[in-house]
Structures are given as structure tokens and as C-alpha cells.
Amino acid sequence: MASLWLLYRPLLAAPWQMQRNASPWGFYLGWGFCLLGYSVALVLTAWFADAASAAKLAAVLLSSAFVLPWITSFAGLLAQNHPHAARLVPGHVARLRHAALLSYGLTTVLAAAVLASQFGGGLAWLHGVALLLFGMALLARWYRLWVVASLVLFSIPWWSQFMPVLFVWSALLSWQNSQPWSLSLVLFLLLPWGLTRLIQTGGSEHLAHYQAQQKLRRLLKAQSQGHAAFVELSGPAERVAHLFRWMQPRWMRHVLRQAQPTPASVMARLDLVTLGQAHWSCQLSSVSVVLPLLFLVFLALGWNRGEFWGEFLKHGSMGLSFGLASICLGVLLTVPANLYRSRREQALLMLLPGAPRGRPLNQLLGRRLLSQLLCGVGVATLLCLGLQLLPGPRALNWLGVHLCLAYLILGAFVLLRDWSRQSMPNSNGSVLPLLLALVLVGSLQGLQWLGLPILAQFLLMALLFVGLVAWRWQRLVLQAPTAMPVGRWA
Secondary structure, eight states: OHHHHHHHHHHHHHHHHHHHHHOHHHHHHHHHHHHHHHHHHHHHHHHHSOHHHHHHHHHHHHHHHHHHHHHHHHHHHHHHOOHHHHHHSTTHHHHHHHHHHHHHHHHHHHHHHHHHHHHOOTHHHHHHHHHHHHHHHHHHHOTTHHHHHHHHHHTHHHHTTOHHHHHHHHHHHHHHHHOHHHHHHHHHHHHHHHHHHTSOOOSHHHHHHHHHHHHHHHHHHHHHHTOOOOOOOOHHHHHHHHHTTTHHHHHHHHHHHTOOSSHHHHHHHHHHHHTGGGSHHHHHHHHHHHHHHHHHHHHHHTTTOHHHHHHIIIIIHHHHHHHHHGGGHHHHHHHHHHHHHTHHHHHHHTTSTTOOOSHHHHHHHHHHHHHHHHHHHHHHHHHHHHHHTSSSOOOSTTHHHHHHHHHHHHHHHHHSSOGGGOOOOOTHHHHHHHHHHHHHHHHHHHHHHHTOOHHHHHHHHHHHHHHHHHHHIIIIISSSOOOOSTTTTO
16 A cells, blocks of 8 residues: 555645645645635534534535545646656556546545435435546546536526436436446446546647647636736637627727827826726626626526526525626736736836826826726626615625625725836735635624624725725825836836
């Protein structure tokens, strides 16, 4: 056993070491808060619920604690499946496949055993967990399948009316009930074999796939660090991308036609170049497309189906409020990266006639960023308040509104800073703000549980926001060097 562990430990530990080396703070804080969240959920359930409910929740959390690390490990094995090493290093592919197979079997057995101990079902859990892990492995291997998986999950309400789905589902249930061991034999022969085939053995197809995966990883890393990164899009994909920023070219033409040697006109042109996809025209374009699409989709799902709206109000409102509140999150996460990425363009645009410098530039930039934040948070808050007015069970507990208020406080930290000393963004710039938002949401949920009215919560967060803005405006806007080019004193 010790020799096996020494043989496969470097392969299984590699993805965790890569995460830690890329961002130590993000790695330890992220997984630490995951463990803290698990512990808090267990303690609260044991305190406020009965022992049976606490045991069931503990089983779900423990099974997910087996599944989530396995996904990370398998993705790391795929990243190590280099086409050159597959052909030139003896035994490399075999070791990767053995590591994937052993970890898959162990995770399946542990997760299924924990779930079956509290929910019953026996072998059915073993089959379900095996299929779930295999599906996740497919998504890790072919990232384009995420689109297909999203469409499949989104079409669940229509499955009950689709005869082939019913036929397959009834056949599987009959097989499970009549001969579960034969189903187990088929699944546990096909699924492990298919899992090992996801690790390739070299060749042109393997090389093309590996290069595509590396291109995606570099693109995501460049976007998180504020580097200029471009990806070639096909004709349909390019048209879809333009649809979600349809307002930006129109606003650009208007700004260029009305260009004047004034600070406001120069800042309008600067915003278009420096903010990129975080510009208000792109954000508003996305909202104007996504919201009507959501309305049409829900209208189609609920057409002549009264029970759909009851289930939606009971189970779907919380997820929808979370999505609506996230409208303004993109601005907070992408503004620092975009400003750092465009620092060379800023050096040229600062030469425009009428370009502000020093304190006036800092003030104009701060006002424009805060205005965009307030508009985004305002729209998202109104939408979440509208969901609260809908009839039905109050499962929301003001979660969407609390997220909007948390993003407002977060914006005071993210958007008001000494931009001249902004260093190259890394993954900490995404992880740490999200952790702060979770702490704020948890605090507001606690105040809601203690009985503090929502209006009092609004007033409290407004006072906190005004205080933060006043403090950071005086220290990091009025007394800081010229904001642009960003990062020159980092």
C-alpha cells in the first residue's frame, strides 16, 4: 500500500499544488471557508432541527466533500495528460489511468455508502453516484459539453411530455427493480472503461485537444490578471457576442461625433477603451437581452401549466434572485483587471486635448465608477424586491436584496483605491471580494433572523456605504497621485 501511495501521490497532489502555487491566499482561504461553511451548516442544523434532519444533511455534505475534491483531482490528471509525455514517457498514460480508476472507484463507494446510510436505496445510490461522477468527468474532458448539459438541465420541465425520455427512464427503473446486480455489472464495466479512455495516448487528435484546453486556460488566466487576451470566434459565435454588446458601438459613434476638448468628453472616450466589457453600455446591453430571454423562456415553460408557476414560486425564486443580484458583480470583478490591461492605451489617451490630470482625473474616475455601481445595484435591487412581492412561500428571506447590499459595500473597496499603485491582478482579486460578500450576506441574514426590519437594514448599509466612500475618497482619491496610467507606481 505504501509503495502504491508513493507511486500515485505526485499525480493526485499535482492539481492541489498548482492551485496553491498560483494563489496561496486564494487556495487556503477558499478551501478554508468551504470547510467553515460545512461546519456552520452542520452546527445550525443540529441546533435548530431534529437529529434525523441533521444526520441527513451531514450525509449530503460528507458525500459532496468526497465528490468535489475528486473533480479537482481528475481535472488535474487531464492537465497532466500531455500528448508528448503520452508517447515518450514509458508508463505515463497507464499511471494516469490507474490513478483515475482507483480514485473513481473509491469516491463512488464512499459517497454512495454515506448517502445510502441515511436515505436508503442501496445499490441505486451506487449507480447514481457512478453516473454522476462519469458525467462530471465528461464535462472536464470536453468543456463544450457544458452548453449541452445546461440545455438538458434547463429542459427538465419538458421531460415529462417527451416519450423517448419516459421510455428510457421507465426501462432503467424496471431494470433497477428487477435485476439490480446485472445493471451494476454493466455500469461498473462500461463506466470505468469509458473513464480511462478519456485519458488519451498521444497523436494529432490528442495534440489538438490539448492545445485547445491550454488556450482556454491561458485565456481565463489572462482575463483574471488583466492581460490583453483575444480568442478567435466563428461567425455565429461572433454574432452572438455582438448581440450582448449591441449598445456599445452605437454609444461609441455618439461619443466620437460629440467629441470636445473637455474633461467629460475625454473621460467618456477613456471609459470605452479602459473598461472594456465592464463599460456600462455592455452591461446594459447584456441585461436588455438576458431579461427578455428569461421572460420568454419562463412564459413558454408555464404556458397552460398552472402547477409550473406554483413550483417556480416555491423552489425557483431563490436561484433567480441570486442570478439577478449578480448583475452588478461582473463590474466589481473586472474593472481592476481591465484598467490594468489598458494602461498603455491610457498613456496615449492622456495626451488628448482637455484630458484631466491629478486630482480632477481621480475625482472624475471615482464618480463615473461609483455612478455605474449605483445604477447596477439599483436595478438589481429593484428586480429582487419585485420577486419579494410575488405570492408564494417566503423561501427567499431577502437573499437577493442582501447580495445587492453586500455588492454595494464591496464596491466602495474595489472601485475607490489608489489606481497608480494597482499591481497586476491575480485570482485573489476575485476570491477575496467574494468571501467578503459572503460574510456580509451572512451578517444580514443573521440580522433578518433576529427580526431587524428590511428598511432598517437598508439604512444601516447606506450609512456604512456613505462612511466608507467618504473615508476612501479623502485618502485614496483626493490625496493619491494621478490614477492613469494605472499601476505605474506599483
